[in-house]
Amino acid sequence: MNRHIPIISTLLSLLLVAFIFSPKPAEAHSYSAGYTKITMDSKKTQLLFTLDTLSIIELIPGIDANKNFVLEKSEIKKNQHHLNELIEEGLTLDKGNKEQTPKITAMKLVKKENKEYLSTYMTFPAFSPGETVEFNDGFYYNDTGTNYVDLITASIYGESSEGVLQGKDRTWTFLVTEVQQEQGQTTQPDATKVQPKSAAKPAEKATSTSWFSFFKLGMLHILTGYDHLLFLLALLLRKQTFKQYAAIVTSFTIAHSISLSLAVLGWVTLPSRFVEAAIAFSICYVALENIFRKEIRFRWSLTFLFGLIHGLGFAAVLKEMAIPKSHLAVALLNFNLGIEAVQLSIVLLLLPLLSYLYKLRHSGKIVIYGSYAIVALGAIWLFERIFL
Known part of the structure; x- marks a missing residue:
């Protein structure tokens, strides 16, 4: 025996x-991915946030009234207030330590391949040179069972930057400078801390892609x-x-x-x-x-x-x-x-x-x-x- x-x-x-x-x-693949696109110029700041509809259904109990796991236009219209609250509380854009008030201009259902997403269009005031900008994503922050990531692409006065927010690193920070506004250059985004305002210009040879955040994203992708x-x-x-x-x-x-x-x-x-x-x-x-x-x-x-x-x-x-x-x-x-x-x-x-x-x-x-x-x-x- x-x-x-x-x-x-x-x-x-x-x-x-x-x-x-x-x-x-x-x-x-059991993680949820949000996609954030930030476009900043001298007149305004635009933010486009896209999240799969299954995550929306999970985050707002009762929104899927017919229980078919499909987010429909009628359900979006009926729950517009709850959706606005979800987005405004989950995503913030701060100037210094002061949260900026967004304006949600539209919400659209989009389909990519065989998956449906909800895209939310938001506008914020313009940011001036010398101001520190923080983007914060709080979705699933306290849910240890969900491997949520937010993939960021940004155009700051014409220059591109990327970042990945995941785990407890949920703040993407950058400093708008005179150099950016005049020559289209940008500093290195930092996912964990604010850059000091004394930094008048970006360091030489700085890259706008956070290599370690993509390394961690690769690890998460294979683990899930x-x-x-x-x-x-x-x-x-x-x-x-x-x-x-x-x-x-x-x-x-x-x-x-x-x-x-x-x-x-x-x-x-x-x-x-x-x-x-x-x-x-x-x-x-x-x-x-x-x-x-x-x-x-x-x-x-x-x-x-x-x-x-x-x-x-x-x-x-x-x-x-x-x-x-x-x-x-x-x-x-x-x-x-x-x-x-x-x-x-x-x-x-x-x-x-x-x-x-x-x-x-x-x-x-x-x-x-x-x-x-x-x-x-x-x-x-x-x-x-x-x-x-």
Whole structure:
């Protein structure tokens, strides 16, 4: 009886990993993303905030009167007051330490790919040189169960800046200077503290892309990308040589880096429904290989092909930001580095566990049963992404 304990415990561990990687409840990427666009000139400041409608329904209980998980124009009109309150309390633009009063000019439903969003148009007073400006996002701030991010693009007197607000870093700060107004230059936005007003001009060679915020965004994206993680587990689950493992991880990294870059640059575009369904199919295919193939050979080539598809899935969040090409290289590099840091950490964690598993008497059966569990999860996602 005792001889079965290691088998049962290992199998339960695999199922626990599969459960952790499973979507909540039916989404493969369980975070909510807001998109903020700020346009500032000498006359006024405009702010466009876009949030997916499912988050709106979650944030305002009762707005979805017919419980169909679709935000309709009639529901927006009926709950206009609550929507205005939600936006005005969740987003603030401060001059120094004084909150500025916004004017909401319009709210529109927009559809991108197969997802619906609510875009809110707001205007604020103009900001003058020498003034410190703070943008604060308080959505989901106290909700530890939601990995919310706000992706910011700004045009300050014609010059572009980007930022990412996530976790507890919810303040994006910059100083409007005479240099900005006259020559179109901008200082480095800081996500955590106010720049001193004594800074009369931006530092030389300052970049307007916060590299670490994109690194963290990449880490969050892969950590909440349960389908990508499950695909990685399926690739490694079958016993292989260290050389084969290294080839698999390398080919996956190269492939998704290529397609991620091409997609964000706009050179490759595929419907998101097709990409997400193909990712689910890749999980099923690799897990079925684990079950039915007697020998695993040249898995790196298969991984490269599927990696191209996974890279298109990674690209979705950056594509929405519409980052200027002059800043895109830094954002892409650090976003990808964040993904790779997490991916490599997971591989280094899994390999010793798998090495122990292969020493067990019934390791073959554990791999087979674990692969069946992975096929089941992948099939559920595949069905949802094709038919729902």
